[in-house]
Amino acid sequence: MSNSKINRTNQIVKDFQEKMDYDELMNCMRCGFCLPSCPTYRETGGNEAASPRGRIAMMKAVVDGKMTPDEDFEKQLSLCLGCRACEPACPPGVKYGHLLEDAVDILQKNKKQSSSVKFLRGFLFDHLFPKKSNMITFTGLMWFYQKSGIQKFARATKLTRLVGKQMSAMERVLPDLPSPKQMKNRPTYVQPEGEVKKRVAFFSNCMMDTLFLDTNDSTLFLLKKAKCEVVIPEDQTCCGAILAHSGEKDKAKELAKKNIEAFEKENVDYIISNAGGCGALLAEYDHLLKDELDWLPRAKAFVRKVKDISEILYAVGLPEMELPPQIITYQDSCHLRNVMKTAAAPRKLLQSIKGVAYKEMVEADRCCGSAGTYNIIEQEMSMQILDHKMVKVLDTKATTIVTANPGCLLQMKLGIDREGYSNTMRGVHIVDLLAEAIKFSEEQKKNVLDKEGKKQPVNT
Numbered sequence: 001m002s003n004s005k006i007n008r009t010n011q012i013v014k015d016f017q018e019k020m021d022y023d024e025l026m027n028c029m030r031c032g033f034c035l036p037s038c039p040t041y042r043e044t045g046g047n048e049a050a051s052p053r054g055r056i057a058m059m060k061a062v063v064d065g066k067m068t069p070d071e072d073f074e075k076q077l078s079l080c081l082g083c084r085a086c087e088p089a090c091p092p093g094v095k096y097g098h099l100l101e102d103a104v105d106i107l108q109k110n111k112k113q114s115s116s117v118k119f120l121r122g123f124l125f126d127h128l129f130p131k132k133s134n135m136i137t138f139t140g141l142m143w144f145y146q147k148s149g150i151q152k153f154a155r156a157t158k159l160t161r162l163v164g165k166q167m168s169a170m171e172r173v174l175p176d177l178p179s180p181k182q183m184k185n186r187p188t189y190v191q192p193e194g195e196v197k198k199r200v201a202f203f204s205n206c207m208m209d210t211l212f213l214d215t216n217d218s219t220l221f222l223l224k225k226a227k228c229e230v231v232i233p234e235d236q237t238c239c240g241a242i243l244a245h246s247g248e249k250d251k252a253k254e255l256a257k258k259n260i261e262a263f264e265k266e267n268v269d270y271i272i273s274n275a276g277g278c279g280a281l282l283a284e285y286d287h288l289l290k291d292e293l294d295w296l297p298r299a300k301a302f303v304r305k306v307k308d309i310s311e312i313l314y315a316v317g318l319p320e321m322e323l324p325p326q327i328i329t330y331q332d333s334c335h336l337r338n339v340m341k342t343a344a345a346p347r348k349l350l351q352s353i354k355g356v357a358y359k360e361m362v363e364a365d366r367c368c369g370s371a372g373t374y375n376i377i378e379q380e381m382s383m384q385i386l387d388h389k390m391v392k393v394l395d396t397k398a399t400t401i402v403t404a405n406p407g408c409l410l411q412m413k414l415g416i417d418r419e420g421y422s423n424t425m426r427g428v429h430i431v432d433l434l435a436e437a438i439k440f441s442e443e444q445k446k447n448v449l450d451k452e453g454k455k456q457p458v459n460t
Contacts, residue, residue, distance in 0.1 A: 008110050012069045015106040016062045020099065025060045027094045028053060034086035034096075039367045039385050040079050049076050052086035052096050059103055074107055079381060081374055082245055083334035083367040097339070098287060101244055108247025125248050129206050129238040130255055139210040140180035166379045173413035178213040190220050190230035197227040197316050201268040201305075203259075205278050206238040212406050218435035219274045219309055225438060226316045230272075235262035239273075241281040242372055244288065256285045257295060260302045271302065274309040274431055276333025276340065276405035277372065282306045283340055308336055309431055310345040310404065321437035322354040322444060328433070329361045329398035331389070331412055333405035337365055346404055346430055353437045359396040363389075368403075370411035382411075383418075390415040401427045 034052040035041050041051035048054040055076060061067035077100065084097040113121070128134050145151050154160050160168040186209060200223065208216050223230050236259050240252030259282070263271055273279035281288070283306045286299040330347055337343045343365070351358045369375055369385030393401060393415065401412045412427040428436075 004112075008112065009068060009070075012106060012110050013062060013065065015110065016059070016069070016103070019106060020059060020063055020102055022060075022063060024095055024099055025056060025063065027092045028056045028060075028090075029092060030057070031091060033089045033091060037085040037089040039081055039083065039085070039369070040381065043381060043384055043388075050079060052080075052090075052094075055080060056094070056096065056099060059099060069107070077103055077107065079378060081334075081367050081369070081371040081385075083371060084338040085334060085365065085367065087338055095287075101249065104245070104247045105249040111247075121246075121248075125243050125246070125251055129242060130251070132206060132209070132237070135206050135210045136180060136183045139177055139183060142174070142211075143177040143179055146174075146177055166376060169414055169417065170376075170410065173410055173417055175212060175214070177211065183210055183213060186232070187220065188232050188234055190224050190232075192224050192227040192229050194227055196229045198269045198312065199229045199231070199267070200270045200272050200312065201263050201266045202230050202232045203236060203239070203263075203271055203273045203278065203282060204232055205273070205275050207406055208275055208278075212409075212429070215274065215406075215429045215432055218429075218431045219272075221435050222309070222313055222318065222431055222438070223272070225319055226313055228312070228316065231266050231268065233262040233266060237262075239278040239281050240288075241277050244281060245372055249288075252281075253288055253292070256281075256288050256299070260285065260295070260298050263302060263305075264298060268305065270307045270312055271305045272307055272309050272312060274404070274429075276308070276336030276342075277407060279306060279308050280335030280339035306340075308340055308342045308345070308404070310349055311342055313434070314345040314349055318349070318352075318434065319438055320354070320441050321352060321434060322441040323356050323433075323437045324440070325355055325357075326400055327357045327359050327396065327398040328353075328400040328402055329359050329393065329396040330364055330430075331361065331368055331393075331401060331403045331408060332365045333403060333408050334365075334367050334371075336404050346402075349430070349434060350402060353434075354441070356400075359398055361396050361398075362392050364392075368408050368411045368415070370405075370407040372407060375407075375411060375414075386411060386415045386418070390419050394419070399425050400433070401425065402430050402433055403427065404430045 030053055032053060038051050041047065044050040049058065058067060058073055058076065062069050080100060082097060082100055086096050128138060160171055202219065204216055220230060238255050239259065240255035244252035271282065273282055283303055286296060286303045289295040289299045328350060330350060332343060367385060368389050369382040375382035403409050403412055409427055409429050416422055416425050416427055
């Protein structure tokens with residue numbers, strides 16, 4: 001082993017000893033309750049090292065100086081989806097997700113990277129996600145690719161294969177993207193219909209307000225129908241989740257501070273998120289900033305107001321909803337369920353839609369394999385998990401798969417495409433489906449009034 005590698009290993013061990021929460025590591029009783037909930041443990045046929053209990057044991061062994069943080073150790077941490085399904089199953093409540101984030105952060109800080117990897121990480125974590133103007137430019141280029149005819153040509157000539165099988169598949173399931181003009185002309189305030197029941201601030205999200213802009217529009221439509229006054233702070237930025245999960249914790253903290261500053265200016269009842277992965281980090285800003293005493297009280301005040309869109313819509317209520325007859329099922333967002341503890345509200349909202357049959361999916365709470373960038377970095381495991389997920393989806397005979405996170409949505413669309421059901425099955429974000437149901441119900445009522453001759457007179 002070279003001197004540089006020895007020095008790197010020694011530094012990692014030192015950082016583990018100084019920065020890992022040893023009390024939290026000791027809280028793991030090795031009882032095994034987490035094992036059935038862990039996708040990678042199940043997919044590897046019961047490999048202990050691929051379980052939460054096994055990974056915690058390895059982290060502790062590094063801290064205790066009994067194990068070298070070698071490539072196999074890094075590989076097992078990388079293989080973890082970070083879905084945190086182990087946490088609700090854990091009797092002593094070990095915060096495995098926090099341990100994983102700290103460990104990945106330490107490894108990343110001490111990792112020797114190639115110039116290309118440094119460039120890519122710098123582009124993503126310094127220039128793309130934290131800066132909305134760059135997200136708009138990036139999405140605008142993709143919009144031009146879709147609308148200019150380049151996409152049709154690339155698909156017809158199979159040029160999309162040049163980016164690799166996985167990226168080519170992801171390209172097929174991207175939504176129709178908004179134009180640069182649409183992305184730049186975003187509202188900062190929405191007045192509700194009638195009396196104001198709640199005043200809320202909307203976390204519009206870097207990806208949701210660009211790649212999934214239609215879903216954000218549906219969110220504002222629903223909040224308006226629910227009689228919520230909505231403010232959308234212009235100074236907000238990326239939540240920092242993708243950075244925190246990728247070993248860029250310091251940068252995630254800076255983004256958290258910017259968001260706290262932006263939202264604490266508003267006198268609101270709640271801060272609303274419509275993306276499970278983002279909402280989960282927003283709801284843990286107090287943990288992210290736990291060592292910064294000047295920010296901790298502000299972070300706690302912020303966290304107390306964070307709510308998923310489904311929670312507020314169910315609590316406040318929506319107008320009547322109806323859709324044409326169809327079977328729908330729901331795939332949990334891991335972080336929405338396991339971190340934000342939101343599972344009942346989405347289901348109750350879906351079950352309140354007239355005309356549809358709701359069918360609960362077996363293991364709907366099991367990860368779909370998306371996990372941020374996991375389906376690109378760990379393609380084989382991600383697709384293995386997705387294939388098993390699609391077996392459960394097909395068992396429901398649903399034609400509409402609903403989820404509550406953009407990554408999960410793309411993953412389920414990818415599953416539909418892989419199974420060859422693109423013409424008979426769809427994946428949809430829950431707020432888009434709820435908005436669709438309200439509009440359909442309103443149209444049905446209008447048609448009934450028209451048939452009864454109660455159409456409003458037209459001025460001549």
